[in-house]
Amino acid sequence: MLTRSEEDHLKAVHALLQDGASAFTKDIAERLGTKASSVTVMLKKLTDKGLLKHEPYYGVKLTGKGQTAALRLVRKHRLWETFLVERLGFGWDEVHEVAEQLEHVSSDKLTDSLDEYLGHPRFDPHGDPIPDRNGKVQSRNIKPLAGCLVGERVRIAAVKDPSDPLLQLLDEKGIGIGMVFEVHARQAFDGSLELRRKQGPPSTLSALVAAQLLVEPARP
Amino acid sequence: MLTRSEEDHLKAVHALLQDGASAFTKDIAERLGTKASSVTVMLKKLTDKGLLKHEPYYGVKLTGKGQTAALRLVRKHRLWETFLVERLGFGWDEVHEVAEQLEHVSSDKLTDSLDEYLGHPRFDPHGDPIPDRNGKVQSRNIKPLAGCLVGERVRIAAVKDPSDPLLQLLDEKGIGIGMVFEVHARQAFDGSLELRRKQGPPSTLSALVAAQLLVEPARP
DNA sequence: AACATAAATTAGCCTTGTCTAAAATATATA
DNA sequence: TATATATTTTAGACAAGGCTAATTTATGTT
Ligand SMILES: [Mn+2]
Ligand SMILES: [Mn+2]
Ligand SMILES: [Mn+2]
Ligand SMILES: [Mn+2]
DSSP states (O other): OOOHHHHHHHHHHHHHTGGGOOBOHHHHHHHHTSOHHHHHHHHHHHHHTTSEEEOTTSOEEEOHHHHHHHHHHHHHHHHHHHHHHHTTOOOTTSSHHHHHHHTTOOOHHHHHHHHHHTTOOSBOTTSOBOOOTTSOOOOOOOEEGGGOOTTOEEEEEEESSOOHHHHHHHHHHTOOTTOEEEEEEEOTTTOOEEEEOSSSOOEEEOHHHHHHEEEEEOOO | OOOHHHHHHHHHHHHHTGGGOOBOHHHHHHHHTSOHHHHHHHHHHHHHTTSEEEOTTSOEEEOHHHHHHHHHHHHHHHHHHHHHHHTTOOOTTSSHHHHHHHTTOOOHHHHHHHHHHTTOOSBOTTSOBOOOTTSOOOOOOOEEGGGOOTTOEEEEEEESSOOHHHHHHHHHHTOOTTOEEEEEEEOTTTOOEEEEOSSSOOEEEOHHHHHHEEEEEOOO
8 A cells, every 4th residue: 555645756756757768866856846855765665665666876767566556546647637627627727736636545446437437538638648457558659749840730639748827828729639730830930830720710839839739640 | 724634533523523412532533443542632733723622521522613624524525425326336335435535635626516516416325414515404304213103104314324234234125215115013022123115025124223224204 | 538440631652754954976077 | 087066865853643551530339
C-alpha cells in the first residue's frame, strides 16, 4: 500500500521519464511543489519498496513494479478527468486539481467500474491516452503542430502540457481535441500559424501555443 | 481546511449525537478504530478550531460551524454511495469503504455537480437521508420494525446500522428499501417476525434484524 | 464515607513527511 | 588543472497523528 505522497512522487517520476527523458531530484521537487531534500528521502523510500532505482546524483528510473503502479495511477487520474468532463459537465481546465485527489482513492472495483461506465475511453479530455487495466495504451503518430508544414491537414490530438490558462485560451479560440485544420500559413517573423477549418473562421496561434498542441495526420 | 482525520472525527461525533444521544471519547475511538487517548487530542484540536465544544470527562457537542461541516461530509458520503450503487452497479454492501475515502475529496463544484447528476436524491442506498447543499434533510416518520404490531403495513425505509453482513442477509432474503410488507405474526419465544408481501413468499426475520430495519407506515 | 472500577486525560514515544542549513558531488569554465 | 556553480544528499528540527503507560476523574457499591 502506497501513501498519497508516495503515489505523487511515483507519478512525477513517470511523467518526467516520458519520451526517454531523465528524472532528476530537482524536477521532481518542482512538480510536487516541495524541496529537493524532501524528494531525496522519498526516492530512497520508494527504492527500498522496489518501485524505483535511484542512482544518487544520477537520477532515478522506474522498476517494472514501479512502472505498473505509475500506470495504474495515470489510468485513474485520466478516467476521473474524463468522468468529470463527460458526465459532470466540468470544463477541461477545471478537472486536474480534483483528479489529483480522486486518483488516490484505492479500489480496483471502482476504477474498473468507472472505466466500463465511461465506455472504456482511450483518451482523456486533454487527449492523453488512458492505460487499460493491463497498462496498455493506444499508440498514435503525433507531433507538435509547431513543426507542421504549410499545407498539412492535421487533427488536434492532445495538449502537451495542459495548464489552465492555455486550455482557456484554446476555449476562447474554439480549438478542441479532434478538430481538423489545415495549416494555411506560417509567419517568418514569430513562427505563428494560421489555421483554416472546413467551415468557420480561421485561427491564428502563436508559436508558443503551437508547440503545445500535438496533432496527427488527417486525410483530406 | 480540515485534514482527513479531523473530518472523520467530526463525522463520528455527529453520528453519535443522532437522536439526542451523547458523544463520548471511548465511543468515538471505537468508531474510528483508534484509542481514546488519540481522540482526546483531536477533540481538543477541533474545539480550538471552533467546531466542537469539549467538556472534559462529560463528552462533546457540535458547534453550529461543526454541525454544518459534519452535514457537508454526510452529504458527500451519501451522494457517493448513491453514485456507486445507481451508476456503477455496486452492491449496497460494497460502498461504505469506498465512500469513506471519496467523502474527503474537497471540491464544492464536484459535490454539487454530482448531486445534480444523480437527480438530487433524497436518500442513499441504505435509506439514510442526504442533506441538501444547505444541510436540510427530509424528515420522515420512521420507527424500528421490531416495535410494529401484527397487522401493520409498513414500507422499509432504512437500515439502521448497515453492516455488510446484515446487508448481505437482507439481499438473500430479498428485502430492500422501499418494499412494503404486512407484519403477519410475531413469535412470543424469540420475538422473530413473519412478513408477507402482496405477492411473493413470506420472510422470517429475527428480532435482531427487525431491530435494525426502520419502517414508515404504508397505506394498504 | 471509603473504596473499586471504568473512562478520560496527560505524558512521553514513534513514524511520516516536510523543512532549513550544511556538506558532498558532478560538471562547466577559466 | 584548478575552481566556480548547480545539484544532490545528509543532518537535524518540527508538526501531525497515532500508540502505550501512568495519572486523574467521575461514579457506582459497599
Ligand atoms: Mn495526486
Ligand atoms: Mn489530463
Ligand atoms: Mn472517511
Ligand atoms: Mn449509507
